[in-house]
Each structure stands twice: as structure tokens, then as C-alpha cells.
Amino acid sequence: MCPDRQLISLYKDGELPSPWKEKLESHLGSCQECTHILGTYSQVSAFLKHQQPDQDKVDVAQRNIWKNISQSMPRLDRSEPKYRWKHPVVLPLPAAIAAIVLVALFASLVTPFILQQGTANTQSVAKINSEVPGIIPVSDMKGLLQYLENQTATADIVIIKLPETSSFIPSGQPELIRAVDYQGRR
């Protein structure tokens, strides 16, 4: 029994899968009718192939068109699109003027507040500075000692390490003191 003609068409195009392909091949070896059908399909293909343009013409067309394309496309190696926005933003002139006027108006209204705020900050800084005592509020030595005592109670303890050797070079006030002592003895 002959297979469906569509299978022969598939076989002709190399699209018949493996088990069926071998079976059909063995059938074609013994069936003249199916062989003739396959031959007819091949004739159709052969005819259509003969209607093709010559390879030389294809090559010439390929070269010519590539020449045109390469001349018309100078920047094929583009890395980034030139414009990020696909469409340009079009703003009517009156609207643009109105926008500028609004911005200017807004700026004129807001600027004094900003400046005033800056002055207030300066004043407050000055006030703080004035409140910091630059002069110690004492009138006599007793008060000063009292003040220093209070300061030492709150201040950090500072340890000054003196040199361990006693070989001081006498200079300045000690010399004067020694001179006074000497005169006193005399």
C-alpha cells in the first residue's frame, strides 16, 4: 500500500523523520508510482530553480547595494542614541514668556525672606558672643581667688610634668630676686 503523497513531499524537502524516512526509501525502491510522484515534485523544484537569476547577477547586486548602504550609513558604530528624548519639547513663545515672568515674580517674593532669615541668624550669633563673658567679673584679689577655685572645681585637671633634673639656668626674675636678696644682706 502506497503512503500518503504528503509524506513524499516531506521526504523531498528532507523533513520526514527517521523511522518513516527509511520505510519510504525502501518503498520507493519497489514502487514506480511513488517514484514518479517524487520525480514530479523534483521537476517542479528544478523548474523553479531555473527561474532564478544567475549567481553572477546576485553577486553584482550584492556589491552594488552594499556600496549604497555603506555610503548612506556613515555612523553604523553608534553606541548611544543621540537624543534621549524621542520627541523634542515644543513650548509656545507666550507660554515661555509667562513662565519666565512667573519665575522672576516668585524669586522677588521669596528672596527678602531668605535674606531676612540670614540676618536673623547673624544677630543670634552676635548675641551669643556677647553673652560669653570676656572679662572675669571680679573686683578684688579675693574674688579672683574665689573665682579660680570655682573654675578648678569644674575645669579638667591638668598635670604639668616638670623636668626631673634640678639644673635650671637662672634667668629673668630669679636673678632679680637674688640680686635683691644680696642687696638686703648688704
Next chain:
Amino acid sequence: MLFNTGTPMSMADFRRLYDSTFPVLFRVAYRIVGTEDAAEDLCQDAFFRLYERNLRFPNLDEAKYWLIRVVKNAALNYAKRKERERRAYQRAFREDVRKPETGESEYIAGETKQEVQEALQKLPETMRTVLVLKEYGELNYKEIGRILGISEGNVKVRVFRAREQLAALIGKDGAHVS
């Protein structure tokens, strides 16, 4: 990977695509429109469109399918327009302005060849396109299905029916072809 979805096509990729695809495109276009000049124009337009749209494809095959689809559609539109013009001309001047044949076949006698040529043009567009892609595009059923957006099974049926209609003319003197 030749083509990446995140990067534009380089000059080297474009050239590789052109070299590998042009012969197929030209043959398909020529088969449909019938003249070399028109086929050249259609192929060139397709590559320009690919460039202008800055399209990106996952691989070379997908770019090739896109180009074949574009050329096939443009060629069919061109052929339809030319056919309308030919009919209008024929009606106006009552002349036979049938397109002269191109190519020679040693297989079939001249009369039968003319009949097959006409039969090919008379095939429904869906069947003719599939057969043209098969015979001139040298594509398999799966690829044709991808290009036309139809199933592989549908391609099988269309190729078979188109082939049958043409084979009927060729084998009309034999007893084997229905």
C-alpha cells in the same frame, strides 16, 4: 552571541548579516516581483529599515527572518500594484502586455513552462509564498513558520498543496499525478 538585546548592532554584525542574508532575500524578491531592478530596490529598502529602526535581535537568524518577512511583504505589495497597473493598461489599450518570461528550463517544453509560470502566479498568495520561501529561500519548514507566523504543520500542508497544483500541470501527460 552576535546580537545582544541590550547593545546596538555593530558594523561587523551588520556586514555579516548582509553577506549571509542578501542572496536569499534577492532570490525571494526576484521570484515574486520578476525583475532584478525591483528586487534590488526592495532588498536595499529592507536593510535601510533595519538600520533606521535600530532594531536589536537575540541572534543572527532572527534578524534574517525579520528581513525575509519585510522583503516578502514588500515584494507581494509591489507585485499586486504592478498587476493592477497591468490590468488597467490592458483594459485601456486592449493589448496583451503579459510579462515576458525570464530564465530557461530544459526540463519542460516551452508551452508547459508557460503554463507552470502562470499556474505559479495563480496560486493563492499563502501557498505561493510558502513555496517561494521553500524553493528560493532554502529554508526549512520551521524557519518558514517563524517568518510567516504560522505553524510547522501549516507550512507542510501549504507546500504540499502548492507543489501538487504545479505538479498537476507538469505531469498532465502522465497517469500518476492527480
